[in-house]
Amino acid sequence: MEGLNQNERKRKWVSNVRKLAVIRLRQCRKLYLEAVLFLGLAVVLDFVNFFMKYQNNFGRKNIYGIGELPLCAAIFLAAVFGLGSYNILGDGRLSMYPGTVASRFCARLCSDYLVFLGATVVYGGFYGINSLILHVFARKEIYLDVRNTFSWNYLGAGMLQMFCACLFMYSLLVLIYSFFTKIGIVFASVFTVAVIIVANVLIYIKKLNLYKVWDLLVGKGMALGSYLAFLLSVWAVFTVLAFIIAFRVGNYRKASCFLLWVVVAGVFLGGSSCIRPTKSVYVYEASYFRGDEKYLFLDKDAKKDFLFQYTDFKQGKKIMENIANGKILRREDGDWILVATPRVLTEKEAKEEGCLEEGFSLKENQMLYRVAASDLAYKNRHIYENMVKSLTIYQEGTDIFWERERCGNVISSAFGMDYEKCQDTDYDISRYLKRWWGDDFQSVLVVEDALAKKWQQDNDNAMY
């Protein structure tokens, strides 16, 4: 034993960690298979749910990726693997093979991290398969918009978030277990009771809002980069602390898995009875248009103009009526544009009402459709502004169509792009806007005086 130098010892240590990790991975492979099947089942059930809703004609027409059931399944599996770390120091199936406290600890961490990585890849794989099936299905169902079903950006962001969240949760549990092994079962029980009491005092007396804690944990309102940085830094600190404790404990003890369940149940069940959510964090609180509308279209940046050309009165009339009736549809699924029905004004009226700049003048056979929204920011995200900016409305003959383009994305911000410039509109919509937002978008159609008069005459004649 004495003959090895420092480098050889290091190599030996690394080799031992690798061997133990391989053994651990092999030992648990049936568990991994069950986990994948469980995740697959969740995806299948999600599909069944989706198709049932679709068949009953009240389901989503515009699909944004994987459903919530597989996500819940993934979180559940991460929790199961995390809670399985209670024997990180005393796993008899691993400690019967050669190794030291440190190498067994590290091997266990490595193998469990690999499992999380595998779970992340599987989750991403299911996302891809899910999208593929929906795309195939959408070929027959022309009213199904699946353009937003798959995105490499979302895939990357989702997988990164899932992996880092698993690391975070696992490190927290490992730290608690290591701490429990250090202090022993009696003190661990006392600690558990103390945590429950302190948590409930905070919840009841200090009115601690658990939603805020949850928001912090899931990174609500944070850029992906900041969220990942938060998760990884906490993970690093917790893991180092757990390692130091484990190394000091220096033997192969098990902590009580039951006690941790008691902590979690005690805090959350105790707290759930007194939480009174004052305001939903999901509702975007901008409601600009309920105020003074007079200078709305001029003062705000969140506006976009669309010019339409017509050749004769007949075509102009049709376009005007389509827009005035709000018949602006998305080509793929026939969805109506989510903008309040426009007021139709002449150029002069529009200028008087402050909807049009004084210097603006329509060319011959031209009409202007202006869409505007609040530019207020919610959690630094100018969602409405981005929605307006990403909107495109175009004409094909007398038909008017709309579509929305993707903007930058949260991944871009994680890698240094100016965050203000890389808002992800679709992501924001799915994340923040959970109520009907159409009323918060106003629009105005400005037409030539000649067209308006002729249209009026035409209508009067038709009435008599």
Place this chain on the structure above:
Amino acid sequence: MEGIAIQLDAVRKKYHNNTALDGITVNLHENCIIGLIGANGSGKTTLMKICAGLEEKSSGKVLVCGADITKDICASEEVIYSMHDLPVGKLYRISELLKFYNTAYPHFDLAFCKKMLEIFGISLKKTCRTLSQGQKSLVHFSCATATRCRVTLLDEPFIGIDIVNRELVYEILLRDFMEHPRAIIISSHNLSEIEGILSEMLLLHHGRIVFYQEMDAVREMLFRADGSREEIQGFIEGKETVCAREKEIGSYAVFRGSVTGEAAQEAKAAGLTVSAVSPEDVSIYLTMPEKGKELESLWKD
């Protein structure tokens, strides 16, 4: 450290209020088969687990192959602890278990292990949960032997094995030891069967070492003198005995010393029948509790 496989210095182990090991100090030799003998609860398993780094000592110092096994990977790879029922997981096939051993131990002889299991008639395709107790013992014994570790700790390895296979096991163990000399430490209650393969014996009682001797010395350690009650009473007066039984029928006394020694000759001269004490009986006489009166109470109201 040449010649010493395991060095124990004032090793203590306490489980709450119960002292399992009470200041064990001993140097266990390399290249010999050592029998670790003692009654139930004498601390054999605890001692083995501490030596294997599977149990934490309360105090003291343990060096295995000259190193602290809890910190030195190389030393750790040179030690195997095996028992009749290891926590290997019930769902694995034996072939998988062999792969685990092959991955973990640098000197594991896979072919040797497979051959041994073939001799015992155990299929590699079987899962661990389908094995009988004896087959489990055979599998763990085969794996432990094939690791060729410098320190092989076998804790009650022969439980459940039938007599035919036990004979095979003893033969394999002895032959493999001759091919690959190393320290093999066996704890067993069946000392009469294994004493033929042991080279040394360590007797534990209540967490303390009674003796650690070569087998020849153990065989010469005590002698027994049988006679009538009066003869025994007359002979033991003023002498130090290990134990004595003075009854109408079957009175005897056990003394320290060889059957060929002076004390034995003296007993012979006093008309007593002198006989050697086997290692198994040595361990009984030296650790036998005084429970005669308690036994009698079983049949009294």
